[in-house]
Amino acid sequence: MELEGKVALVTGGAKRVGREIALGLAGAGAQVAITYRTSVSDARETLRKIRGLGVKGLALRVDQRSGREVRQAVRRVEKDFGRLDILVNSASSFYPTPLSRVSEAQWEEMIGANLTGPWRFAQAAAAGMLRRRLGRIINIADVSYESPWSDYLPYCAAKGGLVTLTLGLAKALAPHVQANVIAPGPILFPPGLAPRERRRALDRTLLKRPGGPREIAEAVLYLAKSDFVTGVVLPVDGGRRLA
Numbered sequence: 346m347e348l349e350g351k352v353a354l355v356t357g358g359a360k361r362v363g364r365e366i367a368l369g370l371a372g373a374g375a376q377v378a379i380t381y382r383t384s385v386s387d388a389r390e391t392l393r394k395i396r397g398l399g400v401k402g403l404a405l406r407v408d409q410r411s412g413r414e415v416r417q418a419v420r421r422v423e424k425d426f427g428r429l430d431i432l433v434n435s436a437s438s439f440y441p442t443p444l445s446r447v448s449e450a451q452w453e454e455m456i457g458a459n460l461t462g463p464w465r466f467a468q469a470a471a472a473g474m475l476r477r478r479l480g481r482i483i484n485i486a487d488v489s490y491e492s493p494w495s496d497y498l499p500y501c502a503a504k505g506g507l508v509t510l511t512l513g514l515a516k517a518l519a520p521h522v523q524a525n526v527i528a529p530g531p532i533l534f535p536p537g538l539a540p541r542e543r544r545r546a547l548d549r550t551l552l553k554r555p556g557g558p559r560e561i562a563e564a565v566l567y568l569a570k571s572d573f574v575t576g577v578v579l580p581v582d583g584g585r586r587l588a
């Protein structure tokens with residue numbers, strides 16, 4: 346699929362990996378809407394950069410734990426841009442939740458942001474994609490979906506659900522809409538992660554270095570352009586699964 350003139354929505358697109366994905370799609374000529382929840386000034390800056398690449402852009406504040414906000418966002422993109430061709434679910438909530446201390450509210454937040462949110466976006470976007478017989482849904486999971494970290498079980502369980510959801514979407518939406526999921530390894534550490542934890546994460550890979558957000562943006566571009574790949578889990582993890 347040629348990306349020039351297509352319409353993309355990137356959740357969590359204000360900063361970090363989501364921003365790189367949004368700018369990658371805009372650089373390929375797509376019109377790009379991003380969602381943010383709290384990062385207002387980052388969202389403004391990313392929007393400015395998207396428009397600076399010569400394409401239309403939009404930034405929408407969405408808490409994807411709310412079904413109403415998600416449906417409104419998809420309707421707004423379809424209204425402003427005329428359609429939605431590419432959905433990238435990148436927004437995520439991530440922090441330690443040890444079994445002995447995790448609360449019901451934290452479990453709900455992890456599942457809400459990492460699984461129910463992407464499900465809602467996919468459901469809302471799929472209707473128009475099916476009508477127009479064209480669409481790409483690209484979800485961003487995590488290598489930990491298949492080898493969970495014991496202190497992050499709600500996050501890992503949500504990402505495992507996201508992988509299964511994506512494979513199911515590929516079946517449910519075929520043959521005109523393709524759905525794939527990327528499973529990143531260490532790409533960009535959260536700002537507060539201790540040096541010891543960083544080293545441990547890199548030691549568990551073959552390549553022994555963080556990937557950087559561009560690696561995920563490139564994988565998204567590949568999956569968005571492909572006309573023949575669907576139902577795939579694409580690891581972008583520096584060889585984490587073999588190390």
Ligand SMILES: NC(=O)c1ccc[n+]([C@@H]2O[C@H](COP(=O)([O-])OP(=O)(O)OC[C@H]3O[C@@H](n4cnc5c(N)ncnc54)[C@H](OP(=O)(O)O)[C@@H]3O)[C@@H](O)[C@H]2O)c1
Pocket residue numbers: 356357358359360361362363380381382383384385407408409410434435436437438439457458462485486487488528529530531532533534535
């Ligand atoms: N970074 C890595 O090394 C790595 C590794 C493996 C997998 N991944 C996956 O790759 C994706 C991008 O990674 P990242 O590190 O850039 O993610 P991130 O910084 O942890 O989160 C991305 C954005 O998600 C938004 N968000 C959180 N809760 C939300 C909610 N309830 N509703 C709407 N938005 C919400 C936040 O927006 P605001 O800032 O606007 O509040 C945040 O900026 C994520 O799915 C992550 O799980 C990343």
